Amino acid sequence: MNRPRIPRQSDIARLAGVSQATVSMVLNDRAGANRIPETTQLRIREAMAELGYVPNIAAQSLRGGRSGLIGVHTFERVFPTAPDDYYREFLNGIEERAVESGLDLVLFASTRKPDGTRSIYGSGSNRMRLADGAIILGFEKNDDEIARLADEGFPFVFIGHREVAGVAIPFVTADYAAAMTPVVRMLASAGHRRVTYLAAPLRGFAQRERLEGFETAATGAFEVLSVDVRDTADVTADWVTAQLAAGATAIVAETFDLARALRLALDSAGFTAPADVSVISLDSDPRGEGPFSHVRVPRRAMGRRAVELLLAVIDGEGDPSASGSGSVRALAEPVHCDPPTSETVGAPARQAASAASPLTIAL
Amino acid sequence: MNRPRIPRQSDIARLAGVSQATVSMVLNDRAGANRIPETTQLRIREAMAELGYVPNIAAQSLRGGRSGLIGVHTFERVFPTAPDDYYREFLNGIEERAVESGLDLVLFASTRKPDGTRSIYGSGSNRMRLADGAIILGFEKNDDEIARLADEGFPFVFIGHREVAGVAIPFVTADYAAAMTPVVRMLASAGHRRVTYLAAPLRGFAQRERLEGFETAATGAFEVLSVDVRDTADVTADWVTAQLAAGATAIVAETFDLARALRLALDSAGFTAPADVSVISLDSDPRGEGPFSHVRVPRRAMGRRAVELLLAVIDGEGDPSASGSGSVRALAEPVHCDPPTSETVGAPARQAASAASPLTIAL
DNA sequence: CTGAAAGCGCTTACAG
DNA sequence: CTGAAAGCGCTTACAG
Numbered sequence: 079m080n081r082p083r084i085p086r087q088s089d090i091a092r093l094a095g096v097s098q099a100t101v102s103m104v105l106n107d108r109a110g111a112n113r114i115p116e117t118t119q120l121r122i123r124e125a126m127a128e129l130g131y132v133p134n135i136a137a138q139s140l141r142g143g144r145s146g147l148i149g150v151h152t153f154e155r156v157f158p159t160a161p162d163d164y165y166r167e168f169l170n171g172i173e174e175r176a177v178e179s180g181l182d183l184v185l186f187a188s189t190r191k192p193d194g195t196r197s198i199y200g201s202g203s204n205r206m207r208l209a210d211g212a213i214i215l216g217f218e219k220n221d222d223e224i225a226r227l228a229d230e231g232f233p234f235v236f237i238g239h240r241e242v243a244g245v246a247i248p249f250v251t252a253d254y255a256a257a258m259t260p261v262v263r264m265l266a267s268a269g270h271r272r273v274t275y276l277a278a279p280l281r282g283f284a285q286r287e288r289l290e291g292f293e294t295a296a297t298g299a300f301e302v303l304s305v306d307v308r309d310t311a312d313v314t315a316d317w318v319t320a321q322l323a324a325g326a327t328a329i330v331a332e333t334f335d336l337a338r339a340l341r342l343a344l345d346s347a348g349f350t351a352p353a354d355v356s357v358i359s360l361d362s363d364p365r366g367e368g369p370f371s372h373v374r375v376p377r378r379a380m381g382r383r384a385v386e387l388l389l390a391v392i393d394g395e396g397d398p399s400a401s402g403s404g405s406v407r408a409l410a411e412p413v414h415c416d417p418p419t420s421e422t423v424g425a426p427a428r429q430a431a432s433a434a435s436p437l438t439i440a441l
Numbered sequence: 442m443n444r445p446r447i448p449r450q451s452d453i454a455r456l457a458g459v460s461q462a463t464v465s466m467v468l469n470d471r472a473g474a475n476r477i478p479e480t481t482q483l484r485i486r487e488a489m490a491e492l493g494y495v496p497n498i499a500a501q502s503l504r505g506g507r508s509g510l511i512g513v514h515t516f517e518r519v520f521p522t523a524p525d526d527y528y529r530e531f532l533n534g535i536e537e538r539a540v541e542s543g544l545d546l547v548l549f550a551s552t553r554k555p556d557g558t559r560s561i562y563g564s565g566s567n568r569m570r571l572a573d574g575a576i577i578l579g580f581e582k583n584d585d586e587i588a589r590l591a592d593e594g595f596p597f598v599f600i601g602h603r604e605v606a607g608v609a610i611p612f613v614t615a616d617y618a619a620a621m622t623p624v625v626r627m628l629a630s631a632g633h634r635r636v637t638y639l640a641a642p643l644r645g646f647a648q649r650e651r652l653e654g655f656e657t658a659a660t661g662a663f664e665v666l667s668v669d670v671r672d673t674a675d676v677t678a679d680w681v682t683a684q685l686a687a688g689a690t691a692i693v694a695e696t697f698d699l700a701r702a703l704r705l706a707l708d709s710a711g712f713t714a715p716a717d718v719s720v721i722s723l724d725s726d727p728r729g730e731g732p733f734s735h736v737r738v739p740r741r742a743m744g745r746r747a748v749e750l751l752l753a754v755i756d757g758e759g760d761p762s763a764s765g766s767g768s769v770r771a772l773a774e775p776v777h778c779d780p781p782t783s784e785t786v787g788a789p790a791r792q793a794a795s796a797a798s799p800l801t802i803a804l
Numbered sequence: 805c806t807g808a809a810a811g812c813g814c815t816t817a818c819a820g
Numbered sequence: 821c822t823g824a825a826a827g828c829g830c831t832t833a834c835a836g
């Protein structure tokens with residue numbers, strides 16, 4: 079009933095009558111280089127199978143430098159409590175791509191500080207080094223830690239556009255600006271001339287890029303009636319009614335939160351899309367497909383790309399001063415977004431365009 | 442611009458003017474045992490901080506130490522594509538508990554075999570050994586691999602009742618059987634005497650335990666009209682109608698899938714719960730709270746418990762032949778389920794109890 | 805109180 | 821064609 083010792087290369091060597099080094103060679107297919115005879119190789123492989131040999135990863139990575147581990151660090155929880163998990167799609171892509179390269183994922187749970195937020199160095203030591211590199215997600219600003227991480231030469235990439243003064247951060251983002259062109263084209267060709275842009279309070283690059291892209295694309299196509307920055311709570315039936323009364327025939331909602339709020343507001347104001355107003359959401363709802371035509375942010379593809387970018391950075395292609403960083407540069411290109419579907423885009427509702435319409439009564 | 446070499450213990454030792462072994466002692470808090478003076482310890486800690494030292498996990502675990510890594514292995518994908526993520530709540534609990542103990546999580550993504558399924562040994566080497574132990578989730582039968590894992594003495598625990606011939610597998614489960622008592626009591630005291638048990642095709646222990654617990658609890662309380670094993674597709678309006686016609690005044694749905702199907706069937710048959718029929722689901726819907734009164738399976742608590750159990754097993758308290766395995770035994774106790782809420786449990790609909798009721802027309 | 809040394813299981817030059 | 825040896829970065833007896 080004694081626990082059998084786990085076989086190692088020297089056990090195989092003894093059984094096959096060769097040296098441990100020879101076993102290693104055969105295992106790593108470097109046998110050809112050293113011209114070890116087929117018969118010897120066969121004997122070694124048989125011994126291997128007989129003993130059920132499995133390499134010891136710790137020893138391999140100690141010796142070889144790589145652990146085959148990709149770190150994932152989030153400044154918020156990795157597995158959120160709510161089912162409409164913002165990270166899920168990114169993680170899907172990360173996992174998928176990691177599988178393809180035979181890598182395992184380390185979720186840094188140990189990095190939580192006493193106050194509940196997460197920190198890379200908060201616990202005293204950077205456990206991240208455990209991995210060959212890391213993918214970082216999350217909104218929290220933590221420039222000092224990022225700078226230090228870069229300073230130490232630890233390979234990492236961000237998902238989402240991040241900038242820290244004095245540090246060149248490799249990141250994966252989507253082409254939010256370019257995605258606005260088909261949005262504008264779809265609305266313009268449906269006949270819309272006055273459009274409201276419903277924006278969330280500014281938080282990051284993605285939003286800025288969307289808005290700028292939208293305004294650029296809209297130039298000459300239609301009038302951006304207003305760029306209205308609102309919290310979801312302020313997207314009410316009254317607000318919708320006022321927009322239509324002001325002549326808007328279409329609303330572009332920047333986030334899926336705003337889109338959800340807009341759906342409720344439309345319902346309670348008694349409007350339907352696209353009959354009364356055309357609506358496009360600029361972000362897809364992670365919980366499901368969402369109520370409106372929307373631009374799907376390619377989160378899964380971004381997750382995959384992040385792994386690829388990280389692998390390139392780990393391979394030392396990340397030095398910005400190097401001339402041969404072509405691979406990294408290509409991988410850091412924004413990921414393309416597909417054009418929106420058109421369920422809630424239709425012709426402008428005629429009456430809404432007139433200030434004398436019955437809708438103004440609600441004001 | 443050269444990447445700085447990662448500091449190791451000998452670098453600290455040189456800086457602090459001690460030997461590398463002393464650094465190791467201080468790091469592992471074995472300094473007290475050897476009475477290393479406070480001042481020396483302080484010097485070492487300062488040097489450590491200055492260099493940003495982080496232990497090399499591979500070396501630690503090669504040497505026999507702990508890596509501080511808890512493995513998570515699933516025979517299916519870790520991050521499912523669908524938002525109604527069955528694993529999410531387990532992972533929540535696992536992450537939460539790991540955070541508390543300063544452990545990181547390794548998601549074994551590399552363990553996927555060419556055919557898409559996952560295997561522990563399929564890729565040639567057992568990458569799991571990287572971690573101090575592992576929590577295994579998922580339904581797929583893979584007895585050989587489990588037996589081998591146990592054979593090698595690798596510490597692991599299952600979430601969900603698992604049995605493999607000849608191997609004592611530590612697992613965490615919920616007290617499904619005991620949870621049936623309040624279910625039966627709630628129905629009986631509402632006046633129900635004839636209840637249909639809607640069961641999924643038998644797949645595991647949880648189901649068996651629920652059914653046996655239910656039947657035991659029901660004895661003397663009411664008649665279990667039928668135990669009906671159905672696929673969700675077969676839960677139709679006709680089926681519901683037939684149940685009521687046969688005299689059932691309440692339906693107990695075993696899984697959340699069945700509960701969802703039952704909701705649709707009730708809708709299309711024009712019935713509402715609890716006016717026409719009382720309904721209790723024996724499992725909670727991971728996607729949300731679900732349409733019916735239900736027993737909440739304490740998945741998060743089970744995840745937490747799995748970490749605790751694993752930690753005990755790692756500490757060698759897992760030897761079933763040892764007398765001191767009290768801790769493991771206590772942790773392997775089924776986790777308690779709270780009693781169901783009562784939204785869709787009401788008094789029996791009178792007419793349904795009569796075979797001459799208009800409902801039978803549908804037959 | 806602290807250091808020198810062995811050894812965990814591998815890979816990879818380097819000798820024969 | 822194959823083996824002896826060094827060394828990856830640690831921990832842990834064992835000597836002083």
